[in-house]
Amino acid sequence: MPIIDANATDNHFGLLGVGAVAASTDRPGAATDRAQQSSPAKPQASSPITKPQASSPDAKPQTPAPAQSAARHQDPTQQSDQTIKTVVNLVDVLFTVLNRRNKLVPELEKGDFKIWDDKAPQEIRYFSRQSDLPLRIGMLLDTSNSIRDRIKFEQDASVNFLFSVLRRNKDEAFVMTFDDEPQIVQGFTGDAGALRDQITKTRAGGGTAIYDAIYEACVKELSHPPRPPGDQPDVVRRVMILISDGEDNLSTHTRADAIEMAQRTSVVIYTISTSTQWISLSQTDPSKMGDRKYHLTDGDKILQELAEETGGRAFFPYHVDDLDQSFQDIGDELRNQYSIAYLPTNYVLDGRYHKIRIEVPEHKGYQVRARRGYFARANANVPTTPNPAGAEIK
Incomplete structure (x- = not known):
């Protein structure tokens, strides 16, 4: 596979953990986005917060402080410099399966798949067929x-x-x-x-x-x-x-x-x-x-x-x-994709590149097309870029 330099980043954007993003409270619709997500924890919107999450599959998310509604209803001008930072250890992989004839295979179940992270087998934490999940498309x-x-x-x-x-x-x-x-x-x-x-x-x-x-x-x-x-x-x-x-x-x-x-x-x-x-x-x-x-x-x-x-x-x-x-x-x-999510064993935010491999063991002729890996990277300062359109979930 092509070699990707793990240090090839610039200072315009940093992510906390795997696939994580930082949400700026000055983005119109940001409060709506957070409210509509099925998130077990909502960090306070007062000062920049970094919340490390345990990498064990049995770990429970931290319980947030209760007073959130006031922050959500603040004047946006009072929130323009506030940034919420969250460590996300969960690795999401969206993928497609093809058979020997290069045709899509849409009817597989969670038990049909095995996944490895740098050659280490992983427990599948979440599995779903993705036909009903909202699409966000960039043309x-x-x-x-x-x-x-x-x-x-x-x-x-x-x-x-x-x-x-x-x-x-x-x-x-x-x-x-x-x-x-x-x-x-x-x-x-x-x-x-x-x-x-x-x-x-x-x-x-x-x-x-x-x-x-x-x-x-x-x-x-x-x-x-x-x-x-x-x-x-x-x-x-x-x-x-x-x-x-x-x-x-x-x-x-x-x-x-x-x-x-x-x-x-x-x-x-x-x-x-x-x-x-x-x-x-x-x-x-x-x-x-x-x-x-x-x-x-x-x-x-x-x-x-x-x-x-x-x-x-x-x-x-x-x-x-x-x-x-x-x-x-x-x-x-x-219309025929799958999603697997897992918490990597021995996860360390060291910036190292991890290879992902997904197989369908009982169907040797099946080909899985998924991203090849991810960077276990954490940056202390995470500037955000507001999205004026909001991209709210519906």
């Missing part, structure tokens, strides 16, 4: 000069996908475009029409900052709503769909930064290549002209790595007007 559209002649296909396929996959009053999506720099053109909403309006306004121009776009999308949008504190599983599925040719030339963040931030915020990345370079490459072997997988460009390989490291899938359409089929396949996967 990341490459609007650089390199895709100018393909942008109309991007727009149409993206709009069709959102209209088909978003469930009313349950799922939400946002739209980010990127060329020289990322820009959120539509915050989280369940209104597919509003998403369509912003997507169709996009115009191509400039360079390509893919890694910056992934990093900022995870920090600014897909980290909301916050993970429940303690040992409770996540309350939404966090998905990113990246449409690009994969050729980054302007990012300040590295590929390792982008992958790590996606893993730390439990974001699954699906990538769709819009590259046409493979057509010229295929001329060296006309017999393989009809099979796109034989002609992966350097950008394609980057898109493949981004997807595989986070538990997603990379798509390489034969023609750019085949994007609709790629989106349909993604929609099918989102």
